[in-house]
Amino acid sequence: MTTKQPHFQAELALDEYRVVLQAAPDLVMPASLRVGTLAKSGPDADRRGSAAVAALTGRQLLGRTAVGPGDVAGDPHPLLLVALGLPLMAVQAMRVQSWTPTESSQTVVSVAGRLMSAVTVTVPRCTDSPQTSARASEHGRVAISLGSLSLLVGHLDGLLAAAPPEPAGMRALTVQLGLVESRTLIAAIRTGDDLVTEQLATQFGATAAVPLLRSLAVSGGG
Known part of the structure; x- marks a missing residue:
């Protein structure tokens, strides 16, 4: 066996x-x-x-x-x-x-x-x-x-990260981003550009995700 x-x-x-x-x-x-x-x-x-x-x-x-x-x-x-x-x-x-x-x-x-x-x-x-x-x-x-x-x-x-539990009262949100917007958002997160991150999230109806996106930023990145 x-x-x-x-x-x-x-x-x-x-x-x-x-x-x-x-x-x-x-x-x-x-x-x-x-x-x-x-x-x-x-x-x-x-x-x-x-x-x-x-x-x-x-x-x-x-x-x-x-x-x-x-x-x-x-x-x-x-x-x-x-x-x-x-x-x-x-x-x-x-x-x-x-x-x-x-x-x-x-x-x-x-x-x-x-x-x-x-x-x-x-x-x-x-x-x-x-x-x-x-x-x-x-x-x-x-x-x-x-x-x-x-x-x-x-x-x-x-090896795959477990998805965090969904907080009470929250629902999953799916948005579609174009290639240019995706690259801009990734660059903003990497460099800690909170203003651009918030603007893009708001533009695509994902305002509730702003705190999470900000938390992904690496301090001191560049």
Whole structure:
């Protein structure tokens, strides 16, 4: 019988993920999941690396082998290696990019035979772009899962943001915007231009949506 429970799941800090990749140099990750090295991601690389190794060995995700300055020894957990290595042998793969006002995520879902793996790298988002380079980030997290193919639909569904509940007394509103108006509205939201946002919303009978549209604006954007 095929189980629907993941065979393996882990969430790593960004530095822990870097340590795992350094401990398995034969792993070649997709470009969207590459996060650079400890040394190039910020200051105090040795201290951060030692803390990451201690956390990984404490969770039995990395072998308990002596670690020297700037060097990583010990083998990562076998299932962790399988999950991270599946993109190399995948028959099918999907890449998903998503972001919120504060975070940016890159996900690669790989399928090989009856196995699937999903790796999501999430880092703090720049205020002026939906994309943030994980290579230059000290902070972030990496969600890793490995399981049977039956998990695929549920995992992809989990990548989609749930629609917020409709407030009492409110009704859904659908409006149609032309291409020019759509681009103007998106630019106004990105730059925090409340006046243009309100004018467009009012023009298309969506005045009630103005507070929501304003909340999407990224402070300091440009």
